[in-house]
Structures are given as C-alpha cells and as structure tokens.
Amino acid sequence: MSDHEEIIILGAGIGGLTLALSLHQAGIPCRVYEAVPELKPLGVGINLLPHAVRELTELGLLPALDATAVRTKEAIFFTEHGQLVFTEPAGTSAGYDWPQFSIHRGDLQTILLATVRERLGMDRVVCDRRCVDVEQDEAGVTVFFSDASGAPAASVRGSLAIACDGIHSVMRKKFYPDEGAPRYSGVNMWRGVTRWKPILSGASMIRAGWLAVGKMVIYPIRDSIDAEGNQLVNWVAEMESDQPAQRDWSREGRLEDFLPAFENWHFDWLDVPALIRSADSILEYPMVDQDPLPRWTHGRITLLGDAAHPMVPRGSNGAGQAIIDARCLAGCLKNEGVGPAALESYDRERVEATGNVVLTNRRTPPDSILRVVYERSGGTPFEKIDDVVPRSELQAISDNYKRVAGYDPELLKSRPSYL
Numbered sequence: 001m002s003d004h005e006e007i008i009i010l011g012a013g014i015g016g017l018t019l020a021l022s023l024h025q026a027g028i029p030c031r032v033y034e035a036v037p038e039l040k041p042l043g044v045g046i047n048l049l050p051h052a053v054r055e056l057t058e059l060g061l062l063p064a065l066d067a068t069a070v071r072t073k074e075a076i077f078f079t080e081h082g083q084l085v086f087t088e089p090a091g092t093s094a095g096y097d098w099p100q101f102s103i104h105r106g107d108l109q110t111i112l113l114a115t116v117r118e119r120l121g122m123d124r125v126v127c128d129r130r131c132v133d134v135e136q137d138e139a140g141v142t143v144f145f146s147d148a149s150g151a152p153a154a155s156v157r158g159s160l161a162i163a164c165d166g167i168h169s170v171m172r173k174k175f176y177p178d179e180g181a182p183r184y185s186g187v188n189m190w191r192g193v194t195r196w197k198p199i200l201s202g203a204s205m206i207r208a209g210w211l212a213v214g215k216m217v218i219y220p221i222r223d224s225i226d227a228e229g230n231q232l233v234n235w236v237a238e239m240e241s242d243q244p245a246q247r248d249w250s251r252e253g254r255l256e257d258f259l260p261a262f263e264n265w266h267f268d269w270l271d272v273p274a275l276i277r278s279a280d281s282i283l284e285y286p287m288v289d290q291d292p293l294p295r296w297t298h299g300r301i302t303l304l305g306d307a308a309h310p311m312v313p314r315g316s317n318g319a320g321q322a323i324i325d326a327r328c329l330a331g332c333l334k335n336e337g338v339g340p341a342a343l344e345s346y347d348r349e350r351v352e353a354t355g356n357v358v359l360t361n362r363r364t365p366p367d368s369i370l371r372v373v374y375e376r377s378g379g380t381p382f383e384k385i386d387d388v389v390p391r392s393e394l395q396a397i398s399d400n401y402k403r404v405a406g407y408d409p410e411l412l413k414s415r416p417s418y419l
C-alpha cells in the first residue's frame, strides 16, 4: 500500500482518535498527525451520554470505560440555596441500553490512544506534527507540517484529510478566513478536581444555582481512589462576566476570582466552598462557541468535532458529538468508498444536526431548568418547587434536548448502527 491511500487525520483528540479506531474497524487505512510532541492526559471531567457510549461500545471499549470512569446514575438540579429542583435517572438507570459515563478527559484520551496503538500499530499516531496547510488535487491531498520549534517538517500525501484539530482549527480558518475568534458567551468557567467522599448517590451529576449569581456543575470521575473510598470529583464554577478569560485549556485560575460567589453554599448534602478550596488545581476557560457553518466538506477535506462545531459546554455534548461525527464519517466512507462523495454524505448528515445542538446549547440546554426556576422564584427560597414551576415543564426542557442532541431513548434505540 502506498502512503497516498491513507486517510490523514489531523489531531489526536477525542474526535481524531475515535475516527482512527472507526476507520480501522471499517478496514480503511489511516494515520493521525498530532501537533504536540507528547500526548499528556490534560483537561478535567467530561460526560459521555448514552448516544456516545453506544458508539464506544460498538468499538469494544465498554470494559475499559467501566474500569476507569463512573457510571452516572442520575442528573440532579438544585438552587443556589441548595433546594432540590428536579431529578431524573441517567444512562442504564433511565432504561437506556448504554450507560452514561463521567470521566476525566485525559483518561478517555488515554484509553483511545492505547487502543489505536494496540489495534493499528505504534506508528499510526505521529506526534510533533502541527498541520499548517493542506492542498488538494484530483488524486489526493498534500499536508504540510511544522514541528514544535516552528521549523517546517516533511509533507505527506493522502487520499483525504480530516481536520480534527479542535477549536483553533487551521483548516476551518482556511475555509472561513473572515469568521473571527470564537464567540464569547458572557460566561467564564473555573474547573477543578478534588479528592472527596462520595456526594449524594456517589454517581450523581449535580447542577446548582444560576449563571447570574454563580452556578456549579459537580460530578465524580474516578471511583475509590484511596483506602478511604474517596472519589475524584470534578467541578465547574460558572459565572457571568463582561471580561472573557483567556482561551487556553491549561490556564490556571485564581480562587479569589470566583470563590466569593459560592462562599455561603453550605448545604446538608455538600459544603461547596470546602470542596473548591480542597482542589488539586484550578483551571479557567471562557465559555465560547462559533456560529454553525453552512458546510464542512471542501472536496477531499472536511472538519470533525470542535473544529466543525465548537459549542458551549452546557449539554455534555462536546466530546459526544465529536465521537458521533467520527462514527458517521467512517460509515459513509465504508458504504460509499474513500472519496469526496462520502465526505458530502457526511456533511449532509451532520452539519445541520450539530448546528442545532450548538444553537440549543446557547438557548435551552438542560441547565435552562435552573434559569426558569431562578427567574420565577426571583432567586429566593421556595416552600414547594411545584408552586414555582410544574415538573412537566422542566421535564420538557430535558426531553427536548435529548431529541436535538440524538439521545431520545426511542430514537436512539431504533437508529441503525453507523458501522
């Protein structure tokens, strides 16, 4: 086989590595080129909902996920006064055939990378190759790289190039040069992990408060990390601010910038300021996204994951939609052959669908349950939640999001596999 028959994947993040495994499953050769010299388990927690876990299960990764992540049992919403607003079961507890997992992003990337190296070979992920440009002709693509020092590195030929290079995608900028920087949503996030005893069921995804006064997202991402039975608990503090934080996934955050908003959150189910103060480390990041694009595919080149549809992280769908893109694309290439026609089919199936997720994350993601309660209660404690808003209205917000994002239980069960 000559090199130019390979599909070239740009970026070894969640999307790029899932694509490599899926192409391998479809019998299609590929190679991944990653900008950083060494892949390290960076980031904090992410959630994988049943539609994404279905895809990872079909890749044979369920045992590895079960050995590493926490199976989420329920989603649970509180006010900033610690009052229960709404709860619903999640994953297999909600009757899905596939669980929901809360997992460290680094753990997920490590599982995917190890599996790619084991199944495809050690030489299939090439690090220290930052894509700087891609050119295409009738027969294939030529990809140009630089190394970590910024010096040019040898170019490679391939059949197609799939840009899985995240929110700062070089190929997205090439196709949409006037788009501008990612759009700030008016909310900053401080993210951390803390070693802590199990909270509530020990498998709860907790959302509390509201963005105007301070909102927290809290869930465990590793079980039994020591002899005392502590968990690694992921938390995100979110607050409205005119001033966006810098867009750097590894930028350190400062307690004094956000802790005051949560100083009085001493609830019978959790002491929130104590959890925050005990964090191993704190990172800050602005909530950003981009307007949906009209198309991702340009001949032999297409976009996938955050490169295609960066979204504000308010629906646990950033990694999930990247995984589904990868599976859908591999399915199109298997069914239609390796060429531009398959990329067009992928475009038709995924551009509008993910655009709807981006827009719903802006307007009515699951946590808008908390906005409704905050606005109707005036931010003051209530006697009974039913006096503020009927449960059916909150359930409708949750159910609508499931339909838009592709994990409505019936629709998910009846959808044929991509591969």
Ligand SMILES: Cc1cc2nc3c(=O)[nH]c(=O)nc-3n(C[C@H](O)[C@H](O)[C@H](O)COP(=O)(O)OP(=O)(O)OC[C@H]3O[C@@H](n4cnc5c(N)ncnc54)[C@H](O)[C@@H]3O)c2cc1C
Residues within 6 Å of the ligand: 010, 011, 012, 013, 014, 015, 016, 033, 034, 035, 036, 042, 043, 044, 045, 046, 105, 129, 130, 131, 132, 164, 165, 166, 167, 168, 169, 170, 191, 249, 250, 304, 305, 306, 307, 313, 318, 319, 320, 322
């Ligand atoms: C370091 C890091 C930490 C993150 N932490 C979190 C987090 O804590 N919580 C959260 O919700 N999301 C986090 N994310 C984003 C999250 O992983 C994505 O939203 C989601 O998983 C979609 O994955 P993706 O593969 O599209 O993009 P990403 O996971 O962002 O992966 C993109 C990959 O492409 C590589 N790359 C970038 N430019 C080039 C180039 N020119 N050539 C070759 N390779 C390139 C990057 O190094 C990266 O490995 C993080 C992303 C990164 C890169």
